[in-house]
Amino acid sequence: MTTATMEGTEPRRLSQVGFKAIVRALLKHKLSRVGLVIIVLLFSMAIFAPVLAPYHPNEQDLYSVLQGPTKKHWLGTDNVGRDLLSRVIYGARLSMSVGVVATAFSATIGVIVGLIAGYKGGWIDQIIMRITDTFMVIPGLVFVLVMASALGPGIKNVVIAIILFTWPGFARIIRGQVLSVRELPYVEAARASGSSGLRIMFKHLLPNSLAPVIVASALSLGAAVGIEAGAAFLGVGVQPPTASWGKALRTGYSYLERVPLFSIAPGLLITAAVLSFTLVGDGLRDALDPRLRGEGKKIK
């Protein structure tokens, strides 16, 4: 599924870009700006869901089941008479938190493991890299399915599965960065002046790897949201009655001809979420990529 979004997140000489430069690049790049706006909207939707949603997401109106849009229910109702708009708004909570939690964990694990691999080198590096290779040959959605069949369905298992297949990407990026930065004069100087390994790693190597990690995080957030929705769609993700876009899409799919909005609304939101993170990640990568930068303007 969305695993392919992780392609090409390997460092393309993105190092040595400060935080300010990243923000500037993000704001300058048009597509990234569009992505940022959507992300802000989605997060607001998740945070202020109780304020925004006209109904409680689980409240059933059994007199109006599978309705199209009405004054009472702007987006209509689902197969058990719940307000679709409210379900969709609450669905943002699940998607966004799955994305954030999974990415936070996998980035942390990946960064630590990658730092160790790159800094220590030798057989430690070899072993760690072979482990990441092993995890990376299993496509994300397949991983989720296996976890679900082994541990049973449920959102926790989906998150664990997402973490398991995304951390190696981060580890590889960081390792690549460390290898390229390790030989730089100032790091050598720090080592020569007796700084401890840990200190060098966190003070010198980590800040240099900020840009690629942010790019990868954005892409991984998108991937996580997509995988979660996919798992829910296949029926192994979140369990009822929690509001979930993927779940709604699955149910709505059965009523596609009768109430198209039932599947269109959640589908659009999933797409918007994945798209916005991809836009930011992709735009940031382009904006920070020195090979593609500084093209200047055409003189007429």
Added chain:
Amino acid sequence: MGMREYITRRIIYALIILALSTVLLFGMVRLLPGDPIRAAMQQNVDLTDESIVQEVRARYGLDKPVHIQFVLWLRDFVKGDWGTSLSSGEPVWDMFLRRLPVTLLLFVGATFWAWVIGIPLGIFSALNRNSYLDASFTGISIVGISIPVFWEAILLIYALAVIIKIFPPSGYVPFFTSPWQNFMCIVLPTFVMGTQSAGSFSRYIRSSLLEVLGQDYIRTARAKGLREKAVVWKHAAKPALIPVVTVIGLSWGHLIAGSFIVEFMFAIPGLGRMGVDAVFARDFPVLQATLILVVINVLFANLLVDILYGYLDPRVRVQK
């Protein structure tokens, strides 16, 4: 030349990863809590009768320690004895052989779409950099990368099978039954499977070509008096497309994830469908075989890319 050594190295490397991932997947399926036999038997067997449970466990070798199970399973797997399905009782090997051509057809179709759409989009974007054409192609590509497979499938089914009835909404007709119907059956599924790859190809080719066009040797080519066309196709295309081989290989490996969902949604009897069904039925012999196939497919694609890369890029040939 060192080419043989290079290939040998890549093969050994792939085998190591295969071994590690086999262990990982075997462990995940068998070691994690939950008893597959109990789960599978829940419906039709009285689970209070321990002796029946024990008998079934013994039949599937589940009464032995895990590492012994692994060795036995591996031995049988290599011999082509992949066990029998818990739900249908059919040998997994037979299921695999029957379904392989279907999934391969989908893969080829998806790759076709990805190439036909992704490659021109990327090239035109790069050659018309920063134009409106470039911007819209970039937009299309990113949407293609982001759009969830199942959502795209729903949209296409709704538009082209429900509203305008061009394609069947689901189902599969084998090629030898009716080539035309077979073709109509796979148009939508392959398009959906190929979309994401098309998007990544386009993005990758754009940046790869742009990077190459900024190289010194392109200036050299222009200084020779070559036409811009010759500069692009003779001097830039090859170095720009060589790294793209990697992405093409990667995406082939990951098409399987798409096939899981697509075969499920379009009711196509391929390996992806087999995997999804096995997950729901907790049919672990089938699941295990499917997973190993997924990994072998990814590794095989990667290996092919490495070898191809070695042939295409003269710089790799001499590296040790």
Added chain:
Amino acid sequence: MKPLLEVKNLHTHFLTDDGLVKAVGGISYDLHEGETLGLVGESGCGKSVSALSILRLIPNPPGKVVEGEVFFEGRDLMKVSEDEIREVRGNKIAMIFQEPMTSLNPVLTIGYQIAEPLTLHKGLSKEESWKEAGELLTKVQIPEAAARLRAYPHLFSGGMRQRVMIAMGLGCNPKLIIADEPTTALDVTIQAQLLELMKGLTRDFGTALIIITHNLGVVARYADRVNVMYAGRIVEKGSAKEIYGDPRHPYTIGLMASVPRLDMDVKKKLIPIEGQPPDLLHIPAGCAFRPRCNYAVEKCQEVIPELTTLADKHEVACWVDVRRN
């Protein structure tokens, strides 16, 4: 006799994200057949850009020749059609680039790259052009030339690649070769070999040569005439002898004092030029060299000095007569 190349008031600008860069701000010079001209200056002074401008090889975006004429064999290269300028490129005027490691295409064979201009401009068949490519490689003293045609550039050392570049440039017997820092990236001994080779070959073929360099030693030895550039303008022109023996611009004097010379008293100290090279985004009013100049007077802040003739062909752009001080 009419000069082979006449550059008149050439201006090349770049529009970058940070602003307009006037990389070349109005330069003029002549070059006669068979003559060797040295274009000297610090990096970023516009010498490479001015050379690329002659063949319209400045990519737009971000750059463009905004003004000026370049007469070559009676035609203004800035005005001829795209087809006509392509006929000149690699055929009448060849370029040899700075970075031998990156200026050859890594995925094409040496033979193909040398043969390409021959098929393009001389209309040779593939076999003929490969045969000639082999001969050219022999001319630039690459042993076992014929066997090496099928090799890829990465198997060659930097010096060897630069020989390949020279062979590529000589292929169509051009009237003019522009060598942009041809030896900077190489070892000193190899630099000398290559320059000798290039000088020898251009002499044999009667080819005019523009050597772009920041190395005054190279200029002193190989050039007939020298243009010293600073911040996109020529500040001093003259024969190599005049520039060496009687530099008149404070910048040229500074350059001379900052490099070791064989004819110099060993006890004399090398004096580096003070200050930073000019920022082309913010060129000060008046003379661009003024902030670093020891001779500056008030007038230098206001008016850009034009080139004025001192002797026969020795020109300098300075308000001060440095010999008086």
